[in-house]
Amino acid sequence: MNETRRDRDAEGRARNARPRDGLGRPLPYGAPGVERQPEGIVRTPAQTLMEAQRLLDAGMPFHAHEVFEDAWKSGPGDERELWRGLAQLAVGLTHSARGNTAGGARLLRRGAGALAPFAESGPYGIEVAGLSDWARELAARVESGPTVDAAAEAPRLRR
Numbered sequence: 113m114n115e116t117r118r119d120r121d122a123e124g125r126a127r128n129a130r131p132r133d134g135l136g137r138p139l140p141y142g143a144p145g146v147e148r149q150p151e152g153i154v155r156t157p158a159q160t161l162m163e164a165q166r167l168l169d170a171g172m173p174f175h176a177h178e179v180f181e182d183a184w185k186s187g188p189g190d191e192r193e194l195w196r197g198l199a200q201l202a203v204g205l206t207h208s209a210r211g212n213t214a215g216g217a218r219l220l221r222r223g224a225g226a227l228a229p230f231a232e233s234g235p236y237g238i239e240v241a242g243l244s245d246w247a248r249e250l251a252a253r254v255e256s257g258p259t260v261d262a263a264a265e266a267p268r269l270r271r
Contacts, residue, residue: 135210135262136174149178154186157236160195161269168202171263173209177202194235197226201247201267208254209262217251224248237270 130138131145139145155163160183167176177199184195200223208216224247231240246267254260 132174134170134172134174135206136177137210146172146175149175151178151182152186153179153182155179155183157183157187161236161238164198164202165266165269168205168266168269169263171209171261171266173202173205173262173266177206191235193226194230194238197223197230198238198243198269199223200226201243204247205250205260205262205265205267208250208260208265211259213254213259217255220247220251220254224251234271239268239271243267243269 130141131143132138132148134146149167160179164176164179167173167179180195180199180202184192184199187195200219204216204219204221204223206216207213207219210216224244227240227244230238231244234240250260250265
């Protein structure tokens with residue numbers, strides 16, 4: 113029997129230990145990569161938004177997506193769709209920057225739709241309407257144009 117050895121974390125869950133680039137693409141073992149975001153970090157909403165904005169501005173939307181994913185998994189149930197929508201925007205930007213125009217556009221639109229119920233309240237100072245407009249506009253551009261630069265396209269999360 114030919115067993116393939118898998119990277120595992122301390123609890124035995126499969127984890128890919130390969131280094132990754134700024135857009136989350138795996139690199140060969142031993143290559144220098146971008147430090148990964150730790151998983152399962154519980155942050156306040158303000159901390160989540162600040163860290164995600166830092167990563168977006170640095171052209172690392174894949175990593176910002178992981179920060180939003182932590183918030184959606186650890187936050188209150190009534191905010192789950194807010195954080196998931198923001199994660200979808202970040203991963204949509206990731207796919208768009210990687211050249212996956214169809215997937216990027218689809219995720220940008222899905223994220224904008226998930227944020228729609230929060231447009232009036234704008235929780236935590238999040239510019240929901242502006243983010244939705246940004247996502248729809250970027251989705252239209254990536255479907256018909258070249259790959260985008262993630263840092264140049266980084267949205268502003270808060271007013």
